Amino acid sequence: MSLKTWKETLKLCTNDNHSTSTSSYNSSLSDPIDTNRNPRIPPKTSLFKQLLRIQDPSVSLLQIEPESETHVIDEKEADGSSLGGSKSDISLFDNTGPYEPLVLSESPLVQVPASINCRLLEHQRGGVKFLYKLYKNNHGGVLGDDMGLGKTIQTIAFLSAVFVKDATSGYPRSLNAEQANKDRPVLIICPSSVIQNWENEFSKWASFDVSIYHGANRDLIMEKLEVHGVEILITSFDTFRIHGDVLSEIHWEIVIIDEAHRLKNDKSKLYQACLAIGTKKRYGLTGTIMQNKLMELFNLFDWVVPGCLGTREHFREFYVEPLKHGQRSSAPERFVRIADARKQHLVAVLRKYLLRRTKEETIGHLMMGKEDNVVFCAMSEVQKRVYQRMLQIPEIQSLINKDLPCSCGSPLKQVECCNRTVPNGIIWSYLHRDNPDGCDSCPYCVVLPCLIKLQQISNHLELIKPNPRDDPEKQKKDAEFASMIFGHDVDVVGGNTRNESFMGLSEVKHCGKMRALEKLMLSWISQGDKILLFSYSVRMLDILEKFLIRKGYTFSRLDGSIPTGLRQSLVDDFNSSPSKQVFLISTRAGGLGLNLVSANRVVIFDPNWNPAQDLQAQDRSFRFGQKRHVIVFRLLSAGSLEELVYSRQVYKQQLSNIAVSGKMEKRYFEGVQDCKQFQGELFGICNLFRDLSDKLFTSEIIELHEKQGQEQENPSARQDKNDLVAYFLPSLETCGTSSSINSDPNDKSIKLVPDDFGIVYAHRNEHVVNYGPGAQDEEELSVAQDEQLKESYIPCSLKRKQDKASKKENMSVKMQKKSQYSLLAKYMGMKEVEFSKWLLSAAPAEREKVLRDYKQQRNR
Incomplete structure (x- = not known):
């Protein structure tokens, strides 16, 4: 050479x-x-x-x-x-790139071993530098990269640099005079399902003496710790929660918690055990920093760097309340200004202790992208009738009418008087079979069981029937309850006991989601796609398994019954076998540690109240190594409780984006979390059991906001047609086609979607949630003084103009896409909703033909 x-x-x-x-x-x-x-x-x-x-x-x-x-x-x-x-x-030569030494400190010299550095991506080198900066400053922090960006590898590279370890070296060498501290071991606390993964990664990347404090060998490991024979100790959350008092007595040099969002509850025993750890060098690894509430953010960072966000009451009053009320759809402009100022202040504070990066920012150029489609499926007629009967049961009626005056003439509310207990309710009677007078929580104790029943009806009517795994008394109660809500439809659904018929369980006509799934999978399988099918319920997986067998699809299955040691072989077999078309996965068992990049279609059959659960399921496929475009379909039952579940997911994701990344988010909802005065359309018991069958709950909220946004920001782009559904559906451009659109409506080769396709409405989740850019840019954000952030605080006019210009530019691009979609639907002789249904089911060849023919016609 x-x-x-x-x-x-x-x-x-x-x-x-x-x-x-x-x-x-x-x-x-x-x-x-x-x-x-x-x-x-x-x-x-x-x-x-x-x-x-x-x-x-x-x-x-x-x-x-x-x-x-x-x-x-x-x-x-x-x-x-x-x-x-x-x-x-x-x-x-310009000595930059993978083989340039990654020097973390000049004096004393600290650098990542070459054998590790040469295998790190650019963003991983940045993560190592961030962790070492925290270490050098003698305080903790959070590495909050998206799932799949290699937080484990970055951590190992950081530890290897500090202790001078690589794949070929022996015992650690101290780089400075603090030899006593260097002899202290490192503690890693993680979910039990990923302990083996941590051990494997250490063996691949470095030569630490790693021990596992989990199971029957704990005493032997403790003896080894006492004689300084352990460099890295890995334990599980449950083990540390139980034996944290013993482990906290050891002087740890560094403590790392994987999936650190588990520290969201400050009342939990795990959180209290972690508080007892003596070291200041506490590091959290998590891709979902906040899941449900803003106070979870405080709990995590108050453990990582105690006091960095002030006191609990200060954080609640100074950040939480302004951010929540500023996000209310009808919030006064003054509230919005205050929320914007507090948001920027919080982001600036968090930047000292948090490094947060997404796949799009780091390895997006190495991947084909992802679409997150939310599909609202029409419930079958039987499902609708059963759902209506469920809303009329005594327990739910008691909860809905809890604040009405009691019918006995008492000045008290019903919940405080005659309707505190529900003795004529089957659910209430079973819960209080040993206490006929009720409990201290009555009638609120029946809220969760009733919500579970509504979700089961939304997914599949078979889930309402008795579970053969339950005890006989509960099976008897469930059979009685099923008879009541099935009513005269009991014969239609195969009786009030478990259906043993294979053909009956695999039939899709009585389940709206399965009817839509059947048509979608037919299209995907014909194109050679591989599918991940997630469900939170193991019983629902049983039904889906029979459905796949009936359709002749080859599949694998992973749920909680599969031993941890066998799960990786299932994953490897699915990734390597072209014949495997579908992977059935329990959301709880398969949410962490699985790499299924051979699949390019992800279906989440039932949504979770916690948005992180659905996002983690998507990232089993959309991660480093994925070579194809990933399309996600979240199936929701229109007009059911699942619409409220998804709306709360949007609300929580928006709050997380605002607080963590400083992003701009649309103000869709009137409800404010944990505020009885502003429960709006999202919060409160009455909303949970609200009848949504006569409306499109989610689409109406989003459509109203779109119309208001057009009137306020871009009046010239206002359209009389309902372009909302058309815009939020998957664009034709992402399906491998050009931006020019149309086709001959008389061409019989293009099959229109039949009336029983079962999709009412759909949109793209990333367009609903991730609206505006984040406040974190290349420049350092200055932290404003508290006295400058009083209620009279108004951001500078220059910044407001820049934000407004950026917002108008984003809206202009969106309106162009919406206009294109509307023209295509009009040319096809269909309305936007009808065309969107056709687009979901059409094969790529059909879509390409539509675009090609329309382009030819326009050129004429």
Whole structure:
């Protein structure tokens, strides 16, 4: 190899061409070696020196340059005739890229071992620097990267740099005088399902002495800790919760908590056990920093860096209340200004202790992208009737009317007088079978059981029937309850006991979601797609399994009954086998630690109140190594409780984006979390059991906001037609087609969606939630003084103008897309909703034909 050629090879690793260098790294992991490309020359490690001496015994160690110097190879070296290099040649090269030493500190010298550094992506190097900066400042922090960006690897690289460890070195060497601290071990607390993964990653990347404090060998590990024979100790959340008092007595150098959002509840025993850890160097790893409430954010950071966000009451009054009330749809402009100021202040404070990056920001150029579609499926007629009967049961009526005056003439409310107990209710009677007078929580104790029943009806009527795994008394109660709400439809659904008929369980006509799923899967399987099918209920997985068998699809299944040691083999088999078309997964069992990049379609059959559960399920497929475009379908039953579940997901995601990233979010909802005065359409018991069968709850809220936004921000782009559904559906551009649109409506080869397709409405979740850019940019945000953030605080006019201009630009692009979609629907002779249904079921060839024909017609 010539000197010029080798110099050109090094240019692939420069920061100026980050995309190229990262792509090269990515392809090196998965693609065959290209013999026509110039091979990269690895750094000279001690192992390299040993091999060099074996190849040429005449070479002495003195002739080999030290590892810290850059070795330059000229044409003679390529021929093997020279082993030295001119130091003057070193200045000719830009020493950047994967093989540039990742120096974390100059004095004393701290750097990531070359054997690890050469395998890190650019964003992972940034994460290592962030962790070391926290370590150097003697306080903790949170690495909040998206799921799948390698937080485990970044942590191991950071520890290897601090303790001078790599895959070939022996015991750690101290780089400074603090040898006593360097001898202290590192504690890692994580879910039990990923303990093995942590141990495997340590064995691949470094040579630490790793011990597992979990199971029957705890006493032996403690003895090993006492004699300083452990460098890394890994334990589970449950084990630490039980034995935290013993482990907290040890002087830990560093404590790392994986899935740190588990510390969201300050009342939990796990949180209290973690507070007893003595070290200040506490690090949290999580891709979902906040899940349900803003106070969860405080609990996490107050453990990581105690006092960094002030007191609990200060955080609630200064941040939580303004942010929540400023997000209310009818909030006065003054409230919105205050919320905007507090949001920026909070983001600036968190930036000191938090590094948060998304896939789009880091490895988006290495992936084909993701669409998160929310599909509202019409319930079957039987489901609708059963759902209506469920809303009329005595327990739910008692909850709905709880605040009305009591009918006995008492001045008290019904919940305080005659209707505190519900003795004529089947659910209430079973819960209080040992206490006929009720409990202290009556009647609120029946809220959760009633919600579960409504969700079961929304998913499949078979779930209402008795579970054979339950005790006989509960099965008897469930059979009685099923008879009551099935009414005269009991024969239609196969009776009030478990249906043993294979054909009956696999039938889709009585389940709106399965009817839509049947048509979607038919299209996907014909295109060679692989599908992940998630459900929170194991019984629902049983029904879906029979459905797949009936349709002849080959599948794998993973739920809580599968031993942890066998789960990886199932994953590997699905990824490597072209014949496996579907993977049935329990959301609870498969939410963490699975890498299923061979699938490019993800279906979430039932939504979860916690939005993080659904996002984690999506990331089983959409992660590093995915080579295809991922399309997610969340199936919801229109007019049911699931619409409220999803709306609360949107609300929670918006609050998280506002508080953590400082993003702009649309103000859809009137409700305010934990505020009885502003329960709006989202919160309160009455909303939980509200009859939504006569309206499109979610679409009406979003449509109202869209109309208001058009009137206020872009009147010239106002349209009389309902473009909302058309805009939020998957665009044709993302399906591999051009932006020009239309087709001949008389062409019979294009099949319209039949009336029983079962989809009422759909939109893209990322367009609903992630509205505006975040406040975190390349410049450091200055933290304003508290006295400047009083209620009279108004941001500078320049900033307001910039925000307004950016907002108008975003709206202009959206309106152009909506206009395109409307033109296509009009040309096809369909309304937007009808065309959107056709688009969901159409094959790629049909979509391409539509675009091609329309483009030809427009050119005429």
